[in-house]
Structure formats: structure tokens, C-alpha cells
Amino acid sequence: MEGISLRPSDAQAGGFLDDADVTLTECRFVTWDYMGKAKPSVALKIAMLDEEGRVHDQYYSAGDPAKLQPSADGKAIQGVEGAAPGGLTSSTNAVAFLSALVNAGFPEDQITNDVSVFDGMVVHVNQVAQPKRAGLKNQKEGQTYLLVTRIVRMPGEAAPPKAAKGAPVTRPTAVTGPRPVNSVATPAAVATQPAAAAPTAVAVEVSGDLVAKARATVMEILAAKGGTVPKQRLPTEAFRVLGNDPDRNSIVTLVFQDAFLAQAVAEGAFAYDGTNVSFGA
Amino acid sequence: MIATLRAGTIADLGVAPGPAREAGVHVSTVIKQLCRALDPARFSGEITDWTRIEVGFTVEAWIEQAWQARRAHTFRPGAISKDGIIGSPDAVTFDGDDVIVDEIKCTWMSSKGCPDEKKFWHWLVQIKAYCHLLDTTRARLHAIFMNGDYKDHREPQYLSWDLQFHDGEIAENWAMLVNQATALRRDHEQQAGTTDVP
Numbered sequence: 001m002e003g004i005s006l007r008p009s010d011a012q013a014g015g016f017l018d019d020a021d022v023t024l025t026e027c028r029f030v031t032w033d034y035m036g037k038a039k040p041s042v043a044l045k046i047a048m049l050d051e052e053g054r055v056h057d058q059y060y061s062a063g064d065p066a067k068l069q070p071s072a073d074g075k076a077i078q079g080v081e082g083a084a085p086g087g088l089t090s091s092t093n094a095v096a097f098l099s100a101l102v103n104a105g106f107p108e109d110q111i112t113n114d115v116s117v118f119d120g121m122v123v124h125v126n127q128v129a130q131p132k133r134a135g136l137k138n139q140k141e142g143q144t145y146l147l148v149t150r151i152v153r154m155p156g157e158a159a160p161p162k163a164a165k166g167a168p169v170t171r172p173t174a175v176t177g178p179r180p181v182n183s184v185a186t187p188a189a190v191a192t193q194p195a196a197a198a199p200t201a202v203a204v205e206v207s208g209d210l211v212a213k214a215r216a217t218v219m220e221i222l223a224a225k226g227g228t229v230p231k232q233r234l235p236t237e238a239f240r241v242l243g244n245d246p247d248r249n250s251i252v253t254l255v256f257q258d259a260f261l262a263q264a265v266a267e268g269a270f271a272y273d274g275t276n277v278s279f280g281a
Numbered sequence: 282m283i284a285t286l287r288a289g290t291i292a293d294l295g296v297a298p299g300p301a302r303e304a305g306v307h308v309s310t311v312i313k314q315l316c317r318a319l320d321p322a323r324f325s326g327e328i329t330d331w332t333r334i335e336v337g338f339t340v341e342a343w344i345e346q347a348w349q350a351r352r353a354h355t356f357r358p359g360a361i362s363k364d365g366i367i368g369s370p371d372a373v374t375f376d377g378d379d380v381i382v383d384e385i386k387c388t389w390m391s392s393k394g395c396p397d398e399k400k401f402w403h404w405l406v407q408i409k410a411y412c413h414l415l416d417t418t419r420a421r422l423h424a425i426f427m428n429g430d431y432k433d434h435r436e437p438q439y440l441s442w443d444l445q446f447h448d449g450e451i452a453e454n455w456a457m458l459v460n461q462a463t464a465l466r467r468d469h470e471q472q473a474g475t476t477d478v479p
Binding site: 235 | 322323354356357358359360361362363373375378379380389391393414415416417428431432435
């Protein structure tokens with residue numbers, strides 16, 4: 001007997017999971033009695049593997065066993081002889097699950113009667129409020145079911161982009177141009193970096209002119225503030241003093257650097273007592 | 282009309298080239314290493330979804346450009362380093378005598394629980410690191426959640442927070458990063474040593 005179409009457009013419960021990426025490890029139809037709490041019904045059982053390696057079995061009601069039965073391998077459901085032919089009942093949770101998959105982008109034309117086509121998919125799932133259904137007794141307020149809200153990876157798709165989930169955006173490693181400003185290093189810290197060397201020092205280049213201009217800016221600030229300024233306030237003051245100067249951003253970045261100050265102190269340009277910067281000796 | 286699908290990617294648009302990075306240990310590298318150790322299932326593995334990365338980068342670049350044009354007291358500093366660790370904050374705002382770290386995020390995570398939930402922990406580690414680099418305790422997190430909270434909002438959602446840390450939090454966070462950076466360098470040195478052995 002041919003399996004019944006699983007296409008939502010043909011259409012007439014596990015551990016608490018929400019807002020998570022999961023792998024659909026096995027999708028099968030089963031007969032399910034809600035752990036003895038209800039009379040048996042046909043359900044779509046989805047085994048979901050979460051990112052912590054836990055398996056959550058989710059059951060989605062599919063229909064009345066008087067009319068439908070799982071196939072021997074569970075990959076399809078079949079109509080019971082004598083029952084009226086047709087697709088799944090549109091109001092079932094199984095159809096809600098399949099519809100959510102299609103809405104998330106699973107091509108409907110790839111869905112026939114074999115539910116194992118979803119095996120291996122990686123999806124994002126969320127608890128979604130269940131609609132009230134006419135004619136269904138004992139409906140509780142605020143009931144939810146777990147539906148697919150996004151497809152992370154289709155079945156058979158290559159390597160999982162694990163870092164992409166929830167990871168903050170990071171720059172591609174490709175280098176396509178110099179940054180306008182580099183950090184400055186103390187002479188001892190500047191080192192030539194061999195390829196793939198241990199990242200120990202800050203290898204940067206800042207022009208001598210820029211360093212001189214930055215020092216002059218600090219001197220100007222010190223002069224205006226009576227000779228002493230808290231180190232913490234130097235960047236703010238530099239930002240103000242430099243106004244629309246084209247080097248403003250580069251100089252303020254330099255002034256933020258401990259190494260800039262350390263070098264200036266070492267060369268006698270300023271004095272620094274750990275809190276305040278003042279004119280050098 | 283004849284429409285031919287081009288074999289291009291969003292990266293080919295060249296909207297937002299990745300900035301060059303100075304050699305050395307970066308805040309992001311240290312945090313990544315920490316995250317891999319603490320939550321390998323989530324943070325191990327190679328990034329293959331470059332479209333998301335590029336989209337995120339593009340969004341950040343647009344915001345930075347908009348700020349440059351309209352916000353006189355905000356600018357993007359270059360890389361700043363302390364204790365051999367380099368950081369590149371997205372932007373800095375001068376508010377009176379205060380310095381505020383601006384961090385922009387573009388994410389497909391749900392906005393639910395941001396910024397306190399542990400899934401955002403690495404964002405806060407990064408922001409606190411930048412606070413240390415800039416000698417401030419104030420920051421602003423600007424986050425675009427591409428799919429909102431996956432419940433009430435499924436459209437892109439922009440949320441922004443003022444963050445005020447205390448000195449102890451900043452110092453503790455930095456000490457953790459310095460320790461991790463030291464371990465990272467040690468690993469590198471050991472690997473280099475191993476390579477030299479015939």
C-alpha cells in the first residue's frame with residue numbers, strides 16, 4: 001500500500017527544549033500512548049540531539065490509529081483498509097511540524113511519503129503557542145509545541161558551522177588593507193614576527209611624526225590644565241583639543257596606549273606617577 | 282529576460298573588507314580559546330557560514346559609518362594594547378569626562394535574556410576587556426538580532442544597553458584574559474618547539 005503524502009498542502013511530547021539548535025537524528029512514525037496517559041494514537045516521533053549531546057524525543061500527533069498506521073519501518077504512514085483516503089489531518093501537531101519545516105525553507109517538492117528525508121537536518125527550534133482547535137476537548141490555555149523556526153543545515157550538507165550559532169561576528173582572516181591607526185609598542189616589545197610565530201609582542205609601526213604630534217598634544221593639554229592631568233582623562237582631552245584635526249583619531253588612539261606613555265616617560269618627555277601625567281623633569 | 286545566476290558570494294560585493302590586524306595576541310583570540318575550553322560543543326569547529334559573517338561585518342561597518350558622519354563625539358580607535366594583549370573596540374564615545382566603549386553585534390541568536398544570560402557571556406568578556414584597555418567602566422552594547430527573539434519578534438530587532446561595570450569586574454576579567462593569553466603563548470612555544478624536533 002502506498003504511504004500517505006506528508007506534504008502539508010495535501011494535509012486534511014520529551015524533555016523541555018526551547019530556542020535551541022538541534023539535529024533531527026531520526027524522524028519516524030510510531031504508535032504512542034503518551035506514556036500511558038491517553039489512548040494510543042499515531043504520532044510523528046522526532047529524535048532531537050541538542051548541542052550538549054542530549055537526545056530529546058518529541059512526539060507530534062498525526063492521527064487516529066483507526067484510520068492511519070505507521071509503516072513497518074516507521075518512515076511512512078499508511079491508511080487503514082476501509083478508511084477514507086487522504087492526507088494527514090491539517091489540525092494535527094505533525095502537520096504543524098511539517099508546515100513549519102516548509103515555512104523555514106525546506107522544499108516541499110522534496111517531501112513525498114517518507115519522513116526520513118528530514119534525518120540529519122540541523123534546525124533551530126522554538127516553543128510556539130498552539131492554536132485553539134475547534135471540537136477538541138480538554139484544551140489547556142497557553143499550550144506550546146516545539147516547531148522549527150530556522151533551517152541551519154539541510155540533510156547531507158557539509159560540516160556544521162558550530163561557531164556561527166550565537167557566536168559574535170568575527171572578522172574574516174583575509175587582510176585587505178591597512179588600518180588607519182596602529183598601536184605603539186615599547187622598543188623592547190617590538191619584534192619581527194616570523195610566520196606563525198608565537199604571538200608574544202605587538203608588531204606595529206607608528207610614524208615618528210605622529211608620535212611627536214601626539215606628545216605635543218599632551219604637552220598642550222598639560223599646559224592648559226596647570227601641568228598635571230589624570231592619565232585617564234588624557235584621551236578625552238586630546239579628543240577635544242584636536243577638534244577636526246585629520247590626525248585626531250590616530251593621536252587619541254595613541255594616547256590610549258600605555259606603551260605611548262611609557263616610551264615618553266622613558267625618554268623624559270612626561271612624568272607619570274601611576275595616576276597623573278605631568279611635565280617631565 | 283534572461284537571468285543567469287552568478288557564482289558570487291556576498292563577500293564579492295566588497296562592501297566591508299576585513300581590517301588588517303596587528304600581530305600579537307588579540308582579545309578575540311583569547312576569548313575564543315576560553316570559550317572553546319568551556320563550551321567545546323558550541324565554539325569548536327570551523328566557521329563555514331561566511332555569508333553570515335559578511336552580513337554581520339557589513340551591518341557593523343554601516344553603523345560605524347553612520348556614527349562617523351553624525352556623531353561628533355564617537356570615533357573608531359585603532360588597536361590598543363596592554364600586557365601584550367591587543368583589542369580593537371568598534372567605537373569610543375566621549376561623554377563629558379567619561380569614555381564609553383561602544384560594541385556592535387549582529388547575531389542570529391535570540392535576543393531573549395540579553396545581556397545577562399550565559400550565552401552572551403563572551404560578549405561581556407570582550408566589552409570588559411575593552412573597558413580595561415580604555416581605562417573606563419562604561420560601555421554600550423548595540424545589538425542587532427536578525428531574527429528578534431524568535432517569538433514575539435521574528436523580524437530584525439535592534440536593542441542597546443548602557444553598561445556600568447565596577448572596577449573589580451574589569452580587573453578580574455582582565456586577569457582571566459592575561460592568564461589565558463599566557464597559556465596561549467606557552468602552547469604556541471611548545472608547538473614551535475615540537476616542530477623543530479626532527
